[in-house]
Amino acid sequence: MMRWQGQQLGVDDTAALPGMERMDNLVRSVTTPEFAGMTFHEVMAKSALNRVPGASAMPFDWTVNPYRGCTHQCVYCFARKTHEYLDLDYGADFDSQIVVKINVADVLRTELRRGSWAREPVMLGTNTDPYQRAEGRYRLMPDIVGALTETGTPFSILTKGTLMRRDLPLLTEAAQQVKVTLAMSIAVFDDALQHSIEPGTPSAEARLDTVRAATAAGFRVTVFLMPILPHLTDSIAVLDDALARIRAAGAVRVVYGALHLRPGAKQWFLQWLEREHPHLVSSYRGLYPGVSVSAPKAYRTWLGKRMRPLLRMHRLDGWDEDEHPRGRPQPGLAARTPATSGLGPVRSTGTPASVRPRVAPASEPTLF
DSSP states (O other): OOGGGGTTTTTOOOOTTTSSSSSGGGGEEOGGGGGTTOOEEEEEEEEEEOOOOOTTTTTSSEEEOOOOOOOOOOOOGGGGHHHHHHHHTTHHHHEEEEEEEEEEHHHHHHTTTTTOOOOOOEEEEEOOOSSSTTTHHHOOOHHHHHHHHHHOOOOOEEOGGGGGGGHHHHHHHHHHOOOEEEEEEEOOHHHHHHHHSSTTTHHHHHHHHHHHHHTTTOOOOOOEEEOOOOTTSSSSHHHHHHHHHHHHTTTTEEEEOOOOOOOOHHHHHHHHHHHHGGGGHHHHHHHHHHTOBBHHHHHHHHHHHHHHHHHHTTOOOEEGGSSSSSSSTTTTTTOOOOOOSSOOOOOOOOOOOSSOOOOOOOOOOOOO
16 A cells, blocks of 8 residues: 555645645556556645755755656666655666656746745756656646756756657747756667667657757757766766767757665666676675675776777766866756856846856765
């Protein structure tokens, strides 16, 4: 039984996720033939804006997450552990039991119209993907974009979803009024490996086509080449091919980083590795022993030495997310403080930098 099914009607459950504190927030659970094996739990959210804790390494203060769980089914997804708050597991349930905040845009619009809202940048796509396949059914993003735009709120989108192309006309209009930042995440460029490790995602080429379309619309797109998988996607040949294709698609910069394996994701990833690449299990246990989350510094240093010449060769701006200077906004993402160095991909902004709210800067983010 899922947590909210055991709640008493009209009684708050402080352990539940934001927007799911009361049983009567659950509207219905839906299955449909076009999403075989998946269940969508439609809920009425009580809140839409999520304040990022001050101690977080994320360089932005506000996020909006229209979904919980993700139909992209990435084996390594760092957000898997969060599904346990719903009495669901971090494995198959995270991939197939999707919470949909069907009223998220209305709630967001109300929150953004409050006099206390300072039009700080909002980030979409750092927990679960706003343009995952479920968005094709629920179409929550157009109204979210509309709510942000009409209230003068700058925003960023990080996605693996080609559904973003559907909204490019709307995003282009929004960029005439507020700062809009777009980034595409592409970790795997080999079709067979991508289908194995990210079975619900569009192909790398389809995502590159989305980068091309966004570039043609006037956006300066960042590609997140993350996570780089030790012994699977970290060879010079693989990285060179990835950067060549990214450059050809029109992206202006690359943010890269080695695989992180957080609790939940780590167990699920190692199960996949034992099944698909058993010869690598001992190597990965050596790289990520015990409760360690990050690859060793020696590996990350080695990866940086490999990547930097390739980035220069392909004339791409880029760096390792783990080595990004502390307190500096991350290119391709909304920032606590306005970027003045020209690093953030921006179409236009309706609010001069001098009057935008300034918030204490944070250190570099860990997104995967």
